[in-house]
Amino acid sequence: MNIKINGKIYEAKAGEAIFAVCKKNGIKVPTLCSTKKFQEGVCRICVVEIGGRLVTSCNTKVCEGMEIVTESEKIEKARRINLELLWADHAGKCATCKKNQMCELQNLALEYKIENFHFIPRKGEITGAEELDLIKDNWSRVVVENENPCISRNSELCIECRRCINICPEKKFGFNYRGNSVVVGTPYEKVLDCSFCGKCVEACPTGALTDQNNYLKIVEDLDNLEKFSVAVLDLGIEEKILKAMGKISPEKDLNKLLINLGFEKIVKLGKENLKIEFVKNIKDEYSRTKKINQQDIVVFFISSRIYEKAKRDKNLDYILSEREVARLVRDKEKIKIGKIHPIK
Ligand code: FES
Numbered sequence: 238m239n240i241k242i243n244g245k246i247y248e249a250k251a252g253e254a255i256f257a258v259c260k261k262n263g264i265k266v267p268t269l270c271s272t273k274k275f276q277e278g279v280c281r282i283c284v285v286e287i288g289g290r291l292v293t294s295c296n297t298k299v300c301e302g303m304e305i306v307t308e309s310e311k312i313e314k315a316r317r318i319n320l321e322l323l324w325a326d327h328a329g330k331c332a333t334c335k336k337n338q339m340c341e342l343q344n345l346a347l348e349y350k351i352e353n354f355h356f357i358p359r360k361g362e363i364t365g366a367e368e369l370d371l372i373k374d375n376w377s378r379v380v381v382e383n384e385n386p387c388i389s390r391n392s393e394l395c396i397e398c399r400r401c402i403n404i405c406p407e408k409k410f411g412f413n414y415r416g417n418s419v420v421v422g423t424p425y426e427k428v429l430d431c432s433f434c435g436k437c438v439e440a441c442p443t444g445a446l447t448d449q450n451n452y453l454k455i456v457e458d459l460d461n462l463e464k465f466s467v468a469v470l471d472l473g474i475e476e477k478i479l480k481a482m483g484k485i486s487p488e489k490d491l492n493k494l495l496i497n498l499g500f501e502k503i504v505k506l507g508k509e510n511l512k513i514e515f516v517k518n519i520k521d522e523y524s525r526t527k528k529i530n531q532q533d534i535v536v537f538f539i540s541s542r543i544y545e546k547a548k549r550d551k552n553l554d555y556i557l558s559e560r561e562v563a564r565l566v567r568d569k570e571k572i573k574i575g576k577i578h579p580i581k
Pocket residue numbers: 267268269270271277278279280281282283284293294295296
């Protein structure tokens with residue numbers, strides 16, 4: 238069938254959503270909740286106009302002759318209000334957030350030049366006694382969990398987009414409480430216990446689900462001139478790192494970026510040495526060939542296999558995801574964090 242988007246004719250299949258047709262044809266429509274597989278119409282950032290009426294493009298199917306507008310004053314106003322509403326539910330602690338500059342909500346707020354917030358927060362940051370009264374019931378339901386070995390959770394930053402609920406193959410997330418008090422969490426808010434595939438962290442648009450690590454210790458080890466830091470790159474991770482970095486650095490030479498971060502040696506896992514056992518033998522190898530004490534060699538495995546973090550091994554010091562490498566690059570470029578010493 239033929240449909241019109243912004244005055245131009247496009248071909249579309251019956252059953253396709255407007256958002257999917259736009260995406261296929263390179264027409265930008267923002268989203269904070271849709272994924273390839275799930276379009277629930279939760280964030281309402283994807284609104285477009287059909288005959289002057291606003292509809293969510295992710296879950297509105299195309300039909301013959303449809304005329305769609307993706308940018309207008311009315312659309313912009315609606316997107317801005319929806320962004321403000323989402324922000325009201327989100328503790329705006331950007332300066333200290335792991336996802337600062339890598340957060341989809343923050344990026345859209347910047348793009349839509351949100352300056353004032355007109356809505357009272359339902360949870361998270363509060364500024365006055367009256368607000369505290371209004372939300373104190375929710376305050377107690379903010380969950381910050383750092384007890385599992387792989388994934389850090391902070392419900393203050395959650396915008397309830399449902400991506401984690403939809404994407405988790407083990408169905409570990411769901412809604413807790415009801416109505417105005419609803420929050421996304423684990424059943425009975427127990428410590429997250431799963432196979433840690435990391436899909437939820439990858440999908441989370443904000444800093445509500447992030448990688449677990451001793452970040453300050455990592456920075457300290459990388460800056461320590463007495464340590465020999467080895468980065469072992471998992472198969473296919475290079476592309477993911479560059480994607481995770483987004484607008485953080487224009488540098489596309491990954492080797493250069495890693496050397497700048499403080500790595501002395503970069504090893505790439507190929508098909509022949511794909512096994513993690515290879516990574517674990519690196520300390521032996523370098524202490525033998527480079528005559529360096531084993532305790533002065535720090536091995537970082539850069540991989541999306543974040544479940545490996547749960548398996549402690551003395552020959553493998555850190556497992557860093559592509560997101561954590563992007564965070565290191567971000568901090569290296571902005572502040573000289575290496576001068577900060579971890580609190581003992
Ligand atoms: S992408 Fe359509 S409502 Fe979120």
